[in-house]
Amino acid sequence: MTPLGRPSGNRHRRSSPLGLRATVAITLALLVLGTTLAKGLVIGNGAADALAREIGASMTGLAQSLARQLDSTMWARANQFAALARIEALQDPAVAQSTIDELKRRDSTIAWIGMTDATGRVVAASDGLLLHADIASRPVHQEGMKGLFVGDVHEAVALKGKVKYLRDETPKFVDVSAPLRKADGTVAGVLAAHYSWAWAHASIRELTEPLGDHKSLTLYILSADGTVLIGPDSAVGKPLPVPSLLEKPQDGWRTDVWPDGVAYVTGVAHGKGLHDYAGLGWTVVARQPADVVYAETHRLQLMIIVSGLVLAVLFSVIGWFAAGRIARPLSAIADAAERIRQGEHGVVIPEAGGAAEIRRLSVSLRDLIDSLTNKDAALMRLEDIAYEDRLTALPNRRYFEQYVEASTGGDGSATVMYIDLDGFKPINDRLGHDAGDTVLRQVGGRLATIFRDDDVVARLGGDEFAAVLPRRAGRPAPDLSGLADRVIAVVNEAVSVNGEKVRVGCSIGISAWPEDAADMHTVMRYADAALYKAKRDGRNRAVRWSREVADAASH
Incomplete structure (x- = not known):
């Protein structure tokens, strides 16, 4: 009876996939065809609105691109002038004239560039235009004496007929100027330029010429x-x-x-x-x-209807053959995914059989879920490794340098302290690296307790440490002398290494930004120079950088 009953059972099981295939094929054909016809009937409004949104978004994107390009151009020019104005050699009119001529030669958008003295008299100028003229009343000089200045579009009557490519009209310019400061901080004059407004037209051409319908x-x-x-x-x-x-x-x-x-x-x-x-x-x-926008509506309507008919036939054929292989493994994957979504633990995406793509999908989804589960923890571990000194648990040199770069800007100020241990190498040589590591861990922990919450103390490497003390508005400046004494005192406290008491000292170099230098890298170099002055003077002491320290270092 069993052999005879088996064919009947097989026929019943085969009929089920055939029914599914027919259902899927017909359903797909009806859905695609119905959707296509519906879109064709309402395309006059729907497609027009969609195209209007697309073109509207394109118009907004184009406007945003041009706005960003204009801002980017002006930002780059302002930065260029800010950097040039820091060069003290430019205060020499001869050097300034040579530099101005070179800038004018390289940048065709510069209509005029010049340098004034503190009284507003032009002492160097491109092509000799306005040389020796008094422009003290002009915003480009008045505002430039105060700081970096970018002036809005304006007409320059004084240059009408003198700029070759705008000879027949009153030229329009955008001003950029910056103060030239002496070593003592006083303003010696202004470096100023008029940028031709023609560059804005060039920006528009660059954006619109690649567009097919730009006319x-x-x-x-x-x-x-x-x-x-x-x-x-x-x-x-x-x-x-x-x-x-x-x-x-x-x-x-x-x-x-x-x-x-x-x-x-x-x-x-x-x-x-x-x-x-x-x-x-x-x-x-x-x-x-x-x-x-609307001219494309009818063409798109016909295209959608024709493509819909083709897709209806194609999808019905594909659905007929693919339904049997796709439905079962996808259902298993979907069930497992739903259980995972509901928070059920221990559920994995099954490695489904059938088509190779379905097997790849199941494996990829399983790996993806595992990866997402562990992603946050892995990222946190990587971040800790990247920015933390593993021996002392203090921030490392990478973190310290990035913090200094990010926090020292604008109108703020900060103090940098370089701390180098005295007498550490003999301990390391005599008792071994493990003992040296113990000393570094103890010193790192002590340093971490001395500074304020918003100060950053880091281990730069070896027996070198550093701290940056930002000064906030409304808060009193730290007592650097007292702080240095406390640092020296805690470092001098004995450290127990395998039952033996050992001691180290420390030398400290201090420099302040922007009092000592406007450039933070220079301030850090000054702190390092002060540190070595402290070591030369007998170690276990703090030295504040000054011009005398610099003079001593050069001899």
């Missing part, structure tokens, strides 16, 4: 007060024809009818500056006629 695209660049700086000739120098576009401070897009009676899809982006450059408040508006 129907219009770009406006507006000043902070809403005046059109770049745009159609009839709009330049006037407020934007659709002022409601500027009411919201956020970037975005919308469709509006402009005064010419044409509906435009318009994207708006506001310049936000870059890094420490706050920007000039420019706004970029990009628009494209809405007709360009």
Whole structure:
């Protein structure tokens, strides 16, 4: 009876997959065909809206790209001037003239560049323009005497007819200037430049020329007060024809009818500056006629219907053959994934059979879930390893240098202390490296208890330590002398190594930013020089960097 019954059972089991295949094939065909027809019926509105959103997003993206490019260009120029102004040699008019000529030769967007003395008299200038002229009343000089200055677009009447590529019009410029400071900090003059507004037109060309439909695209660049700086000739120098576009401070897009009676899809982006450059408040508006969007609607409608019919047939055939191999393993994977989502422990994604892709999917999902489970812990361990000194548990040199770079900027100030142990090498040589490690751990722990919560003390390597003490507004400056005495005192306390009491001392070098130098790397070098002065003077003491220390180090 068993052999006879087996074929009947097999026929019953085979009929089930066939039914599933037919169900999947028909369902897929109906779904694809129904969806396609539905889209075809409503494409007049739906597709147009979708295209409008896409083009609107493109308009916003284009405006944002141009705004970022304008801000990036001005930020780079401001940084260039800030760096040049730090070069003391530029205070010599002859050196300044040579440098100015070279800059003018290399950068075609510089219309004029010059240097003034403290009274506002031009002592060096490109092409001799305005040489010996008094520009003390000009913002480029007045603001440059105070600090780094970036001036908004303006006309330069004094240069009309003197700039070759703008000979027939009053040129427009963007100003950049920075103070030239003497060693004592007093301002000796100003390094200033007028950048031709033509570079903004070049930025627009670079962005729009790769676009196939750029001829129907219009770009406006507006000043902070809403005046059109770049745009159609009839709009330049006037407020934007659709002022409601500027009411919201956020970037975005919308469709509006402009005064010419044409509906435009318009994207708006506001310049936000870059890094420490706050920007000039420019706004970029990009628009494209809405007709360009809706002209594609009918073509897209036909394309969707035809492609939908093809896909309906294709998916029904694919579904017929694939359903039997796909449904069962996918169902098993889905069940396991659902149990995992519900928080059930010990569940793994099964390694499903069937198609090779399904097997790969199950293995990949299982590995992915394991990886995600352990990811946070692994990242924390990696971060600890990267920034922590494993011997003392203090921050290491990498963390210390990155912290110094990130925290010493703007209007703040900080003190750097370099600490080097005295008498450590004999202990290390006599008692061994394990004893030396014990001493370093003890000293590191003591140093960690002395400094304030927002101070950072780190082990730089070997028996070298360092601390940075940021000074916050509204808080009293630390008593550096008393702090150094406490550091020396705790380091001098005996350390027990295998029952033997050993002692080390320490020498300390101190330097302050920005009092000693505006550059933090220089301040750290000064602290190191002061440290070696302390060692030469007898060790186990602190030395504050001064010019006398520098003079002694050079002899």
